[in-house]
Amino acid sequence: MPKIVNHEERKALIAKSTWNVIAKDGLEGASVRSIAKEANLSLGAVRHYFNTQEELLEFAMRLVEEQVTERMMEHTKHPLPPKQLVLNMLMEFIPIGKRKIEMQVWLEYISYKLRKKELQEESVHVGIVTMMNKLNEDGLLKKDINLEEETVHLHALIDGLALHILMGLVELDEKRIRSLIERELERIFT
Amino acid sequence: MPKIVNHEERKALIAKSTWNVIAKDGLEGASVRSIAKEANLSLGAVRHYFNTQEELLEFAMRLVEEQVTERMMEHTKHPLPPKQLVLNMLMEFIPIGKRKIEMQVWLEYISYKLRKKELQEESVHVGIVTMMNKLNEDGLLKKDINLEEETVHLHALIDGLALHILMGLVELDEKRIRSLIERELERIFT
Numbered sequence: 435m436p437k438i439v440n441h442e443e444r445k446a447l448i449a450k451s452t453w454n455v456i457a458k459d460g461l462e463g464a465s466v467r468s469i470a471k472e473a474n475l476s477l478g479a480v481r482h483y484f485n486t487q488e489e490l491l492e493f494a495m496r497l498v499e500e501q502v503t504e505r506m507m508e509h510t511k512h513p514l515p516p517k518q519l520v521l522n523m524l525m526e527f528i529p530i531g532k533r534k535i536e537m538q539v540w541l542e543y544i545s546y547k548l549r550k551k552e553l554q555e556e557s558v559h560v561g562i563v564t565m566m567n568k569l570n571e572d573g574l575l576k577k578d579i580n581l582e583e584e585t586v587h588l589h590a591l592i593d594g595l596a597l598h599i600l601m602g603l604v605e606l607d608e609k610r611i612r613s614l615i616e617r618e619l620e621r622i623f624t
Numbered sequence: 625m626p627k628i629v630n631h632e633e634r635k636a637l638i639a640k641s642t643w644n645v646i647a648k649d650g651l652e653g654a655s656v657r658s659i660a661k662e663a664n665l666s667l668g669a670v671r672h673y674f675n676t677q678e679e680l681l682e683f684a685m686r687l688v689e690e691q692v693t694e695r696m697m698e699h700t701k702h703p704l705p706p707k708q709l710v711l712n713m714l715m716e717f718i719p720i721g722k723r724k725i726e727m728q729v730w731l732e733y734i735s736y737k738l739r740k741k742e743l744q745e746e747s748v749h750v751g752i753v754t755m756m757n758k759l760n761e762d763g764l765l766k767k768d769i770n771l772e773e774e775t776v777h778l779h780a781l782i783d784g785l786a787l788h789i790l791m792g793l794v795e796l797d798e799k800r801i802r803s804l805i806e807r808e809l810e811r812i813f814t
Contacts, residue, residue, distance in 0.1 A: 460739045594783040
């Protein structure tokens with residue numbers, strides 16, 4: 435009788451192994467082979483999910499999106515004043531601890547997609563636009579701001595800060611980064 | 625008699641060819657071979673400047689730095705009010721036209737250096753810090769700002785905007801980008 439494989443469980447195992455390998459050896463060290471070894475699976479079993487370095491990068495990127503989305507949703511469960519909640523959600527983009535690897539995967543992914551001329555709409559950007567529109571509809575933002583420009587400004591600031599922290603240009607002082615973002619929120623919140 | 629090679633001229637030829645190849649085929653298409661072909665030189669002649677893909681990336685990155693620095697210095701030759709001059713200089717970081725390729729090289733370079741855990745101080749960042757300090761010494765910035773925080777903020781905003789334009793998340797409307805940056809300058813200039 436053939437072994438019955440629970441695909442969701444297996445996918446979760448491979449996802450976790452992919453993450454462990456990237457954390458240990460970087461994206462360069464991540465291969466179908468190294469991930470199969472980490473997951474204690476055959477090459478064939480892993481190849482079901484990705485076959486090439488490129489597919490591995492796509493898989494790792496989807497993992498990043500899932501993890502970030504999950505953490506963002508976690509925040510919405512805690513009752514907090516809107517500005518505080520938004521600040522906590524935006525801080526999820528700052529590369530602290532294991533988020534460093536997430537951002538590294540994201541940068542590799544962007545470079546790769548730029549080379550391929552294949553960049554599409556980004557789920558994080560859609561998320562920030564949606565959040566800003568919702569805040570505005572709920573009357574939480576000042577009436578005289580240009581919503582579209584402020585959205586561009588806020589997202590650029592967040593990603594620029596995240597990038598510079600990752601590059602080591604800006605010291606990762608969580609309190610300092612929070613207050614830089616908070617100042618921007620104060621400018622646009624009623 | 626051996627042929628006498630003018631190394632400066634040859635380096636300029638190889639630089640130009642490297643740029644042409646990257647512009648045409650992307651970084652992926654750039655190799656010692658393709659650049660030698662473009663420059664109409666032997667493989668050996670090009671290998672004098674770079675041998676591996678990694679050295680090619682280092683060479684391309686130095687080219688980016690040289691080109692950006694040159695354009696920035698060009699601006700300082702035109703007599704303009706300081707705020708206008710700073711705005712023109714900062715706009716050099718926005719990926720318009722051929723600057724798109726420069727930023728793509730920069731992103732590849734960052735990803736590569738992050739993988740190698742070799743990132744060092746960036747000349748552009750040093751330039752922005754120096755510029756802000758100079759503006760402050762000249763009494764052009766408001767007295768009550770936190771200089772260090774405003775420098776972090778401005779550079780993050782610029783690089784975030786540049787990144788989002790490159791990714792196609794923000795429409796490249798030069799006037800709009802100028803006015804977003806100008807608003808920030810107005811906030812800190814006297």
